[in-house]
Structures are given as C-alpha cells and as structure tokens.
Amino acid sequence: MTLKNAPAYIQLAVDIIQILEEHELDNETVLKALSIVTQDFESKTNNTSTSTS
Template structure:
C-alpha cells in the first residue's frame, strides 16, 4: 500500500510526524503539545451543535 492510497488520517499523521521531526523538538515538548491538540479537537467534536 502506498501512502497515496492510505486513509486520510494516516496521511495526516505522516505529515505531522515529518513537520514535528523537522523542528527537532524534544519528545516531551511534542507529546505535551499533542495532548493539548487532542483535547482541543475532542472538545470541538463534543460541543458541535446539531442543527434542527
């Protein structure tokens, strides 16, 4: 399977990994940032209003 045929979430994960590695940040910094990002997107997902 090529990345081109992979699901969108796999493609995004690979892109994010590449971006983070290019910035040469330490692992703890990256993990803390990803925790915040995860919490933010979970909050957005959970607070979506469903239009009548």
C-alpha cells in the same frame, strides 16, 4: 499499500510526524503539544455533536 492510497488520517499523521521531526523538538514538548491539540479537537467534536443533537 502506498501512502497515496492510505486513508486521509494516516496521511495527516505522517505529515505531522515529519513536521515535528524536522523541528527537532524533544519528545516531552511534542507530547505535551499533541495533548493540547487532542483536547482542543475533542472539545470541538463534543461541541458539534451536542449542538446538532
């Protein structure tokens, strides 16, 4: 399977990994930032699902 045929979430993950590696950030910084991003998108997902219920 090539990346071109991969699901959108896999393509996005690869892009994010590449961007983070290019910035040469330490792992702790990256993980903390990703935790914030995850919390933000989970909050948006929860708000969307509760407002449409």
